[in-house]
Amino acid sequence: MSKTLDLTPASTATDPAKPRGPQMKVASYTAYGGPETIAFTERPIPTPAADEVLIRVRAAPVTAGDARMRSGKVPRGLGLLMRLAIGLRRPRVAPGWAFSGEVAAVGSGVASFTKGQRVFGLTGFKGGAHREYLVIKATGTVLPLPDTLTFEQGAAFFFGGLTAADFLIDRAKLAAGERLLVAGATGAVGGAVVQIARHLGAHVAATASPANNPLARQLGAVEVTDYRKGLPSGPFDVIVDVMGSLGWAGASAHLAPGGRLALITADLAQMLGAAVLPRPGKRKVLTGTNKDDLPSMRRLLALHQAGGYTPVLGPILPFADLQKAHAIAESFHKPGNLVVVM
Ligand SMILES: NC(=O)c1ccc[n+]([C@@H]2O[C@H](COP(=O)([O-])OP(=O)(O)OC[C@H]3O[C@@H](n4cnc5c(N)ncnc54)[C@H](OP(=O)(O)O)[C@@H]3O)[C@@H](O)[C@H]2O)c1
Missing domain, CATH: 3.90.180.10 (Medium-chain alcohol dehydrogenases, catalytic domain)
Incomplete structure (x- = not known):
């Protein structure tokens, strides 16, 4: 042992x-x-x-x-x-x-x-x-x-950073110029998602509680709403739902054709649904857990050294x-x- x-x-x-x-x-x-x-x-x-x-x-x-x-x-x-x-x-x-x-x-x-x-x-x-x-x-x-x-x-x-890089880069394949919504933008995962997405050239909108609105903007979100009152105006190419509070039911109307919904927190039904259910408009639901290996750690370090994440x-x-x-x-x-x- x-x-x-x-x-x-x-x-x-x-x-x-x-x-x-x-x-x-x-x-x-x-x-x-x-x-x-x-x-x-x-x-x-x-x-x-x-x-x-x-x-x-x-x-x-x-x-x-x-x-x-x-x-x-x-x-x-x-x-x-x-x-x-x-x-x-x-x-x-x-x-x-x-x-x-x-x-x-x-x-x-x-x-x-x-x-x-x-x-x-x-x-x-x-x-x-x-x-x-x-x-x-x-x-x-x-x-x-x-x-x-x-x-x-x-x-x-590493905790939020590895998750953010995994979902944005490997799963959602976020591209420069795409519109991203981060639902829950200022915790460990959300704070990393906002920074890395901005670094990748995305237009970032976010939700946060009113107390965290300034932090979300400081990290790079250009539009921030209180998640208890509604979402910034879409549609979005990628939605990162940190707490799974939107789910497909809450997010799909805001997701552009070809859009990806990343459920960082997902229950078993959502995970199974992501794997097998077809979504209209070639949209996708992404779930899973991030890798915690040396290549992923080194990639995150490179993002930090390029000014894309702290x-x-x-x-x-x-x-x-x-x-x-x-x-x-x-x-x-x-x-x-x-x-x-x-
Ligand atoms: N899939 C994976 O591999 C993976 C990896 C890491 C974490 N996770 C999961 O991801 C979740 C977040 O982890 P974390 O470390 O980032 O947590 P955290 O630091 O506590 O942050 C939680 C965030 O969610 C926001 N939030 C809370 N309730 C919300 C709601 N109803 N609607 C929208 N936003 C809401 C909070 O915003 P305010 O503070 O402004 O209220 C805060 O920004 C956890 O469930 C964790 O288990 C999954």
């Missing part, structure tokens, strides 16, 4: 007869439920294997995905699938999907990273980033953190406030990305 996935209960992780080596604080889920089901334990700081690096984590995002995994609350029809994947009675994955930090030690066979180097990356679906130290393969999903990003921005970089930072909390962070993340109304700092 990978060291980032060590789920041994803290009480049996160390032999009380042996002297305790250096310890670190590790978060875990004790059950599906509210933020109170997050617990902290002490574990020995791991030693990297020959092909691994040990990272002193400095910041990690607390995302909508983290909140869903902890609570078990996923779009309709997907609950059983999720529990079959990550645990029937409690999440058997460790909390935390992404990180930024410094290399604290390298394995004997690692030449690509050096001690003290700033890095950022993904622990991915298996989790394990909500802790003070983690080990990861040097050839895994970890990259040098550029000087243009702080640790907090590095932690926030993650929006929202609340920044100390690691000790992880339960509070989860409560904010599951509101689905946070501006940008929430990170905890270690």
Whole structure:
């Protein structure tokens, strides 16, 4: 079992007869439920294997995905699938999907990273980033953190950004000059969609709550309406429905012939419908989950370096406030990305 996935209960992780080596604080889920089901334990700081690096984590995002995994609350029809994947009675994955930090030690066979180097990356679906130290393969999903990003921005970089790039570029194939509507434009995903779409040359309209209207404009939306009152005037070539609040029923009248509706949040029926139901006017519904591999990470970094994407930072909390962070993340109304700092 990978060291980032060590789920041994803290009480049996160390032999009380042996002297305790250096310890670190590790978060875990004790059950599906509210933020109170997050617990902290002490574990020995791991030693990297020959092909691994040990990272002193400095910041990690607390995302909508983290909140869903902890609570078990996923779009309709997907609950059983999720529990079959990550645990029937409690999440058997460790909390935390992404990180930024410094290399604290390298394995004997690692030449690509050096001690003290700033890095950022993904622990991915298996989790394990909500802790003070983690080990990861040097050839895994970890990259040098550029000087243009702080640790907090590095932690926030991938979640919304990878999703936005995947849906806009790979699935919707957004082209310069096309008209895009982003429904829910200022959270982790929406904030990235607006920026990347502008960078690709699209005309971006958006919806946001009144409090977030200025942020949506600042990110690059040229027309912004309150989603409780209606949509900007279409038709649109692409509609990105971040929370799935429009669906085909709410979006189709605003979608041009050949248009694509990207449901970032979709329930099982919408996913099946996207795959099999024909839509008039050669229109399409797109659903799915984004890839979290090195090529996708490198593409997003290239977009950042070309001036097309920098993650929006929202609340920044100390690691000790992880339960509070989860409560904010599951509101689905946070501006940008929430990170905890270690
Ligand atoms: N398919 C995938 O691979 C994938 C990947 C990542 C995330 N997701 C899903 O995407 C969703 C968003 O994630 P996130 O991290 O961006 O969440 P977030 O940071 O909490 O942002 C949620 C956004 O949705 C807006 N919103 C809330 N209720 C709305 C409504 N009724 N109509 C229109 N907009 C509404 C919010 O606007 P205000 O704050 O202005 O109210 C905010 O901009 C989650 O359901 C998550 O599970 C899917």
